[in-house]
Amino acid sequence: xxxxxxxxxxxxxxxxxxxxxxxxxxxxxxxxxxxxxxxxxxxxxxxxxxxxxxxxxxxxxxxxxxxxxxxxxxxxxxxxxxxxxxxxxxxxxxxxxxxxxxxxxxxxxxxxxxxxxxxxxxxxxxxxxxxxxxxxxxxxxxxxxxxxxxxxxxxxxxxxxxxxxxxxxxxxxxxxxxxxxxxxxxxxxxxxxxxxxxxxxxxxxxxxxxxxxxxxxxx
Numbered sequence: 062x063x064x065x066x067x068x069x070x071x072x073x074x075x076x077x078x079x080x081x082x083x084x085x086x087x088x089x090x091x092x093x094x095x096x097x098x099x100x101x102x103x104x105x106x107x108x109x110x111x112x113x114x115x116x117x118x119x120x121x122x123x124x125x126x127x128x129x130x131x132x133x134x135x136x137x138x139x140x141x142x143x144x145x146x147x148x149x150x151x152x153x154x155x156x157x158x159x160x161x162x163x164x165x166x167x168x169x170x171x172x173x174x175x176x177x178x179x180x181x182x183x184x185x186x187x188x189x190x191x192x193x194x195x196x197x198x199x200x201x202x203x204x205x206x207x208x209x210x211x212x213x214x215x216x217x218x219x220x221x222x223x224x225x226x227x228x229x230x231x232x233x234x235x236x237x238x239x240x241x242x243x244x245x246x247x248x249x250x251x252x253x254x255x256x257x258x259x260x261x262x263x264x265x266x267x268x269x270x271x272x273x274x275x276x277x278x279x280x
Contacts, residue, residue, distance in 0.1 A: 079163050162268065165190035169275040180248045181233070183276050187255055189236040195262065196238070202261035203240060208254065215254055217241050252276055 067075075075089050091097070168174055168190055177183055192199045202208060203216035214226040220241050223232035230243040242254075252273055259269045 076167075077163055079166070162190070162194045162264075165194055166271075169272070174275070175278065180251060180276075181244050184244070184251045184255070185233060185236055185242070187272060187276060188240075188242060188258070189238060191255075191258060191262065192235060192238040192240065198262045199238075199258070200240070202258045203242075205257075205261045208257040208261055213243070215243055248277065 075086055075093075078089050078093060080089075080092075165187070168186070174183070174186060177186070209215050213230075214223060217223050217226075217232070218239060218241070220232045220234070223230045223241055223243050226243075229245050231245040232241045233244045234241050244251075246254075255276060256269055256273060259272065264272075
């Protein structure tokens with residue numbers, strides 16, 4: 062295993078391109094540089110570092126593939142960064158094609174979220190993060206029969222719809238979204254609702270378990 066030192070800006074860039082829980086820094090760089098992936102296990106990039114001032118040394122695995130020098134990797138990464146910035150300036154990214162939950166993962170590791178004792182606040186925060194990750198997929202997911210209750214309406218586009226659907230539903234608007242959700246159910250039901258939404262959005266089991274564990278932590 063080799064250790065390289067990288068600056069804060071480069072670390073933040075690498076972390077922002079995480080596509081799944083447990084993806085290593087080496088895997089991210091290989092994907093960005095269009096290098097073939099290896100089956101050898103590696104050390105995962107810890108997204109929680111982004112909220113703390115700690116050593117930014119990233120452990121990279123020993124590989125049998127051709128060895129690239131630190132300067133060559135940094136140079137190619139900088140070129141990729143420049144190209145991607147230019148693309149964003151020309152056109153807005155189509156978030157409907159791909160869910161990016163790196164911001165949600167970072168949020169779940171913040172002290173503010175971890176110290177929040179109210180399940181309803183955690184519930185709304187996660188729903189808001191899921192909406193921001195891919196608003197089109199989220200909107201379709203909450204309309205699915207697999208997410209809405211058999212006899213109750215869980216999600217709606219306005220408060221009155223939920224009030225009309227039952228007594229004491231306690232509807233709340235999902236922060237930074239146009240959607241509303243009932244909140245009078247227990248934590249177990251809230252978890253089932255979160256799981257249902259994420260499954261309909263196409264998230265893998267590992268990511269779903271990660272979010273569910275974050276929701277129930279310390280509650």
